[in-house]
Amino acid sequence: MTAKTVVALEGVEKAYGSLRALAGIDLGVIEGELLALLGPSGCGKTTTLNVVAGFVQPDRGRVRIDGADVTARPAWQRGLGVVFQSYALFPHMTVAENVAFGLRERGADRAEIVQSVTDALALVRLDGVATLRPGQLSGGMQQRAALARALVIRPRVLLLDEPLAALDRKLREEMRTELKEIQRAVGITTLFVTHDQHEALGLSDRIAVMNAGRIEQLGTPREVYERPATRFVADFIGASTVLEARALEARAVEIAGGLRIDVRLPRPLVPGEHVRLLIRPERVELGEGADTLAALVIGVMYLGDHTEVRVELSSGVRLLATVRAAPPLGPGDPIGVRLPADAFLEIA
Amino acid sequence: MIGRVVVGLLVGFMTLPTAVVVVASFNPTAILSFPPEGLSLRWYENALTYAQFQRAAVNSVIVTGASALLALPIGTAAALALVRRPLRARGFWSAMLLSPLIIPGVAIGLGFLILAARFGLLANRAVLIAAHTVLVLPFVIRSVAVSVANLDPELERAAASLGARPRRVFRRVTLPLLRPGLFAAVLFAVIVSVNEFVVSLFVSTRVTEILPVAMFTYVVNYTDPTMAALSTLFIGATLIAVLLTDRLLGLSRILHIGDDR
Numbered sequence: 001m002t003a004k005t006v007v008a009l010e011g012v013e014k015a016y017g018s019l020r021a022l023a024g025i026d027l028g029v030i031e032g033e034l035l036a037l038l039g040p041s042g043c044g045k046t047t048t049l050n051v052v053a054g055f056v057q058p059d060r061g062r063v064r065i066d067g068a069d070v071t072a073r074p075a076w077q078r079g080l081g082v083v084f085q086s087y088a089l090f091p092h093m094t095v096a097e098n099v100a101f102g103l104r105e106r107g108a109d110r111a112e113i114v115q116s117v118t119d120a121l122a123l124v125r126l127d128g129v130a131t132l133r134p135g136q137l138s139g140g141m142q143q144r145a146a147l148a149r150a151l152v153i154r155p156r157v158l159l160l161d162e163p164l165a166a167l168d169r170k171l172r173e174e175m176r177t178e179l180k181e182i183q184r185a186v187g188i189t190t191l192f193v194t195h196d197q198h199e200a201l202g203l204s205d206r207i208a209v210m211n212a213g214r215i216e217q218l219g220t221p222r223e224v225y226e227r228p229a230t231r232f233v234a235d236f237i238g239a240s241t242v243l244e245a246r247a248l249e250a251r252a253v254e255i256a257g258g259l260r261i262d263v264r265l266p267r268p269l270v271p272g273e274h275v276r277l278l279i280r281p282e283r284v285e286l287g288e289g290a291d292t293l294a295a296l297v298i299g300v301m302y303l304g305d306h307t308e309v310r311v312e313l314s315s316g317v318r319l320l321a322t323v324r325a326a327p328p329l330g331p332g333d334p335i336g337v338r339l340p341a342d343a344f345l346e347i348a
Numbered sequence: 349m350i351g352r353v354v355v356g357l358l359v360g361f362m363t364l365p366t367a368v369v370v371v372a373s374f375n376p377t378a379i380l381s382f383p384p385e386g387l388s389l390r391w392y393e394n395a396l397t398y399a400q401f402q403r404a405a406v407n408s409v410i411v412t413g414a415s416a417l418l419a420l421p422i423g424t425a426a427a428l429a430l431v432r433r434p435l436r437a438r439g440f441w442s443a444m445l446l447s448p449l450i451i452p453g454v455a456i457g458l459g460f461l462i463l464a465a466r467f468g469l470l471a472n473r474a475v476l477i478a479a480h481t482v483l484v485l486p487f488v489i490r491s492v493a494v495s496v497a498n499l500d501p502e503l504e505r506a507a508a509s510l511g512a513r514p515r516r517v518f519r520r521v522t523l524p525l526l527r528p529g530l531f532a533a534v535l536f537a538v539i540v541s542v543n544e545f546v547v548s549l550f551v552s553t554r555v556t557e558i559l560p561v562a563m564f565t566y567v568v569n570y571t572d573p574t575m576a577a578l579s580t581l582f583i584g585a586t587l588i589a590v591l592l593t594d595r596l597l598g599l600s601r602i603l604h605i606g607d608d609r
Contacts, residue, residue, distance in 0.1 A: 053505075076509070076511050076517075084505070
């Protein structure tokens with residue numbers, strides 16, 4: 001199978017004064033996929049989107065759409081659909097006029113505009129509000145209107161800048177599902193900016209985790225979560241504990257305080273080498289037994305469907321554990337910790 | 349209670365000059381006296397039929413109209429540049445463009461007078477129009493700049509992403525959203541220009557002078573209540589203009605009083 005690259009960024013750099021917003025971005029968005037740019041604020045994800053949209057001119061590098069170099073092409077000639085974080089609906093036009101805007105600019109005839117606008121509003125399930133002004137709509141409805149406006153011009157690529165960030169939590173989860181359904185139904189190649197790891201994991205086909213103007217890792221949600229390439233990715237996606245360790249044997253290491261731990265990594269370790277290990281909190285087991293390490297509870301946070309427990313091993317190493325059923329624990333309680341050998345990941 | 353009295357006194361104090369002028373305008377005698385000794389409209393007749401006032405009124409309309417028409421596009425461009433452009437010397441440009449607000453009218457008037465004399469334009473309305481344009485420009489820039497600052501640049505990006513070329517973005521998105529600021533700008537420009545006296549005095553002749561200058565000249569020469577009658581007409585016209593603007597466009601919204609969404 002040869003997946004076709006729709007959007008390609010090649011060595012894109014952008015600086016604002018002394019701030020390097022993008023320090024060399026290479027990225028390909030494949031036909032029909034939903035690719036998330038995930039990272040903390042200031043990581044360059046929105047700048048990347050703006051470079052693709054044509055709102056920001058890169059200092060160096062190229063932007064290609066379907067192979068054609070569009071780096072110098074202004075935004076209005078790129079034929080991309082953009083949904084902004086603030087939605088950016090035109091307040092002086094009705095919803096229908098907003099959606100019709102791009103069609104009018106393309107010189108579509110009246111009947112075609114009316115039909116397309118009706119179809120687009122139906123697609124995003126926004127009927128009966130065509131004659132209202134954006135200011136009269138709820139946040140969720142404005143979001144749908146913005147999506148309809150971007151989709152109605154049949155853009156080659158859909159660009160979404162934190163499209164769900166302005167919604168309250170319940171609505172955000174509903175819209176997340178719906179956004180994915182609409183994207184699937186239209187089959188449109190989508191580049192999506194978010195700082196929310198749940199959004200990125202739940203929505204995307206692939207995730208590009210960004211940090212300090214670079215892409216730290218590009219992979220499927222499962223790959224970036226289960227095999228984070230760097231410490232940054234491990235920290236940013238999901239909670240985790242990182243342990244500095246020294247290899248004792250091919251399958252055993254020693255962590256701070258001289259504690260020996262068995263590990264099962266994809267490669268055999270060389271005795272004496274330094275390794276950085278990561279363990280997800282849901283893999284840390286709490287309980288009694290001969291194979292557990294002695295620890296003290298230092299913090300308990302009840303979160304409804306799970307409980308976060310912070311523990312400190314006798315050597316002073318701290319670990320985060322999440323457990324389904326909340327045991328009646330309090331700070332200072334002694335507890336046993338089991339670290340399964342296959343729970344560890346090696347990170348750079 | 350005391351607060352109400354203070355407010356009452358303050359309002360009375362502020363409106364007292366206006367009230368005196370209005371009352372005096374109906375005075376039948378030829379002396380500007382207060383309180384009046386009867387009721388008469390003869391000074392209104394005199395004000396409206398006095399040839400120099402008629403000529404000055406026409407001049408006022410031309411000068412105010414032309415300067416507002418010139419200042420609006422210039423001021424809008426300046427406001428867009430000051431707010432939007434990454435100008436290196438933003439403070440400098442801003443100070444230069446708004447300087448007519450603080451430079452004494454006498455200095456501006458003298459400057460225009462010297463220039464007009466140099467180019468032989470002393471008897472030309474163009475000098476008045478140029479001077480008024482300079483004087484109303486700061487008000488236009490300020491009004492439009494507020495609207496520009498309130499305009500989300502993402503709206504223009506959205507329009508561009510939908511295929512609108514820059515000129516279309518300006519026409520269909522930028523300009524309509526700046527409308528409140530543009531109306532406020534015109535309103536301020538007209539009020540400032542219609543009432544402008546000091547600078548106008550320097551660059552006016554009997555033929556080109558505008559109403560405030562003609563009124564001053566009249567007061568220097570005559571002391572009858574014609575002046576009061578004309579002032580009352582002036583006040584009335586301004587009031588009607590403001591009320592109409594409020595009725596048609598919502599003045600509080602234009603002047604950004606209270607909530608402007």
